[in-house]
Amino acid sequence: xxxxxxxxxxxxxxxxxxxxxxxxxxxxxxxxxxxxxxxxxxxxxxxxxxxxxxxxxxxxxxxxxxxxxxxxxxxxxxxxxxxxxxxxxxxxxxxxxxxxxxxxxxxxxxxxxxxxxxxxxxxxxxxxxxxxxxxxxxxxxxxxxxxxxxxxxxxxxxxxxxxxxxxxxxxxxxxxxxxxxxxxxxxxxxxxxxxxxxxxxxxxxxxxxxxxxxxxxxxxxxxxxxxxxxxxxxxxxxxxxxxxxxxxxxxxxxxxxxxxxxxxxxxxxxxxxxxxxxxxxxxxxxxxxxxxxxxxxxxxxxxxxxxxxxxxxxxxxxxxxxxxxxxxxxxxxxxxxx
Amino acid sequence: xxxxxxxxxxxxxxxxxxxxxxxxxxxxxxxxxxxxxxxxxxxxxxxxxxxxxxxxxxxxxxxxxxxxxxxxxxxxxxxxxxxxxxxxxxxxxxxxxxxxxxxxxxxxxxxxxxxxxxxxxxxxxxxxxxxxxxxxxxxxxxxxxxxxxxxxxxxxxxxxxxxxxxxxxxxxxxxxxxxxxxxxxxxxxxxxx
Numbered sequence: 001x002x003x004x005x006x007x008x009x010x011x012x013x014x015x016x017x018x019x020x021x022x023x024x025x026x027x028x029x030x031x032x033x034x035x036x037x038x039x040x041x042x043x044x045x046x047x048x049x050x051x052x053x054x055x056x057x058x059x060x061x062x063x064x065x066x067x068x069x070x071x072x073x074x075x076x077x078x079x080x081x082x083x084x085x086x087x088x089x090x091x092x093x094x095x096x097x098x099x100x101x102x103x104x105x106x107x108x109x110x111x112x113x114x115x116x117x118x119x120x121x122x123x124x125x126x127x128x129x130x131x132x133x134x135x136x137x138x139x140x141x142x143x144x145x146x147x148x149x150x151x152x153x154x155x156x157x158x159x160x161x162x163x164x165x166x167x168x169x170x171x172x173x174x175x176x177x178x179x180x181x182x183x184x185x186x187x188x189x190x191x192x193x194x195x196x197x198x199x200x201x202x203x204x205x206x207x208x209x210x211x212x213x214x215x216x217x218x219x220x221x222x223x224x225x226x227x228x229x230x231x232x233x234x235x236x237x238x239x240x241x242x243x244x245x246x247x248x249x250x251x252x253x254x255x256x257x258x259x260x261x262x263x264x265x266x267x268x269x270x271x272x273x274x275x276x277x278x279x280x281x282x283x284x285x286x287x288x289x290x291x292x293x294x295x296x297x298x299x300x301x302x303x304x305x306x307x308x309x310x311x312x313x314x315x316x317x318x319x320x321x322x323x324x325x326x327x328x329x330x331x332x333x334x335x336x337x338x
Numbered sequence: 339x340x341x342x343x344x345x346x347x348x349x350x351x352x353x354x355x356x357x358x359x360x361x362x363x364x365x366x367x368x369x370x371x372x373x374x375x376x377x378x379x380x381x382x383x384x385x386x387x388x389x390x391x392x393x394x395x396x397x398x399x400x401x402x403x404x405x406x407x408x409x410x411x412x413x414x415x416x417x418x419x420x421x422x423x424x425x426x427x428x429x430x431x432x433x434x435x436x437x438x439x440x441x442x443x444x445x446x447x448x449x450x451x452x453x454x455x456x457x458x459x460x461x462x463x464x465x466x467x468x469x470x471x472x473x474x475x476x477x478x479x480x481x482x483x484x485x486x487x488x489x490x491x492x493x494x495x496x497x498x499x500x501x502x503x504x505x506x507x508x509x510x511x512x513x514x515x516x517x518x519x520x521x522x523x524x525x526x527x528x529x530x531x
Contacts, residue, residue: 019450020434020435020450021447021448021449024435024436024437024449024450067340068339069339070340073340074340074342075342123477127480130480130481135481135482137474137478137486138451139473139487139490140472140489141454141465141474143479144454146447146449147446147448148442148446148448148461148465149446149465151454152474152476153475153476153477155476158341170391170392170394173392173394174388176367177384177387180367188341198341200341206475207476208477209477295339
């Protein structure tokens with residue numbers, strides 16, 4: 001059985017009513033607001049502790065590591081400017097971007113189908129923040145944000161789907177058109193490697209949060225159902241080619257000496273399809289999901305968790321060599337079932 | 339890891355409003371194609387997008403388009419609506435933060451909560467609320483003002499009243515109308531305070 005959602009993510013944007021949005025607010029007022037927020041995070045009654053980081057003091061690798069883990073959005077990592085802060089909740093269950101494009105952006109990302117639980121967590125954190133801050137709100141436009149196209153609920157949900165067969169057969173475009181018709185968007189994750197895509201809503205589509213999440217889950221399940229039938233069709237009509245593709249992927253994973261991230265994702269994706277179709281046995285994949293393995297193989301993950309500073313930069317060849325080493329270990333006992 | 343669109347994507351008024359393939363229909367989708375490692379972007383109508391996507395040997399992904407381009411008011415083509423928006427008086431500005439309508443159109447950003455009042459008609463169009471603005475749906479601030487709650491309820495009832503009248507459920511509509519009158523009085527007295 002394939003899980004419909006490979007990974008789930010939610011962001012929730014709010015602004016303090018008495019301040020201008022960060023890009024027009026005075027630096028001093030913004031710094032005072034940041035300190036006020038940090039006082040609430042460190043002094044309030046929270047179920048978990050908040051750990052506060054200054055994004056301007058993080059290295060390029062550390063920033064990328066936060067983005068790869070889904071604790072920071074790419075736009076916050078890229079944006080410069082003072083008076084910002086990143087606060088991490090507990091062990092990374094959620095995080096709070098302070099004074100990015102908006103005063104508050106709560107962020108949460110997790111593998112698996114977790115949209116509802118992530119929403120419940122962020123909504124709870126939102127309620128606790130609101131005890132101390134008045135939010136900018138309008139009866140018509142909803143929660144007010146610096147980017148009007150993100151006003152409304154301020155909530156954006158992201159469903160990551162693994163749909164390599166739809167990509168391979170060119171059916172993804174039709175799927176995307178249906179999503180657009182429902183006010184949702186589709187974008188490739190990791191430049192489309194491995195057939196991973198992310199479906200997201202806009203927040204302005206006039207649906208309550210739970211309704212938007214429910215719709216997204218329904219659509220995601222229908223897309224993954226189509227993916228399943230296309231995989232079966234491919235196997236039925238092109239048995240040898242499908243087995244060949246999976247077998248070659250295992251061979252590459254077991255023997256390559258250097259491997260870029262995109263190639264690793266493509267191979268893991270093919271082997272995972274083989275596993276799900278019952279065509280491949282992969283003892284090393286029983287303890288973690290394919291998505292969790294892919295996540296671990298991202299450049300900053302390898303640098304921070306495995307190599308440390310000795311690798312130098314994120315484009316160091318040593319990272320590709322270590323990734324190939326991890327792949328060889330992981331797929332050592334894998335084989336195609338005849 | 340989150341995939342966000344490019345920051346200027348949602349208010350890209352300089353982009354193509356008509357389909358780049360047939361040059362007739364409004365461009366309602368953005369087609370991203372990856373063929374042999376080369377990425378191309380095109381703005382197309384749904385019909386052309388289906389044809390082009392089917393002919394693409396490689397990855398073809400459709401992305402959502404700026405809402406201003408696809409949620410155009412009824413009876414207007416994308417071009418006409420865009421011309422209307424662009425022709426709007428750009429000299430308007432927000433008295434709180436000084437942001438001008440031109441700034442908003444260029445950056446896609448407003449400067450402060452008051453900008454939503456200063457540029458309300460433009461923003462209604464951009465967000466796709468069209469000619470019939472409706473009340474916010476979803477979670478609301480627990481510490482919100484009484485006036486905001488009243489305005490929200492009035493907007494909800496006004497919409498309900500129109501729907502009841504359209505269905506010829508006049509008895510229920512009369513009840514809603516009375517409730518609206520009562521809330522209107524309360525709002526007037528609250529705002530006078």
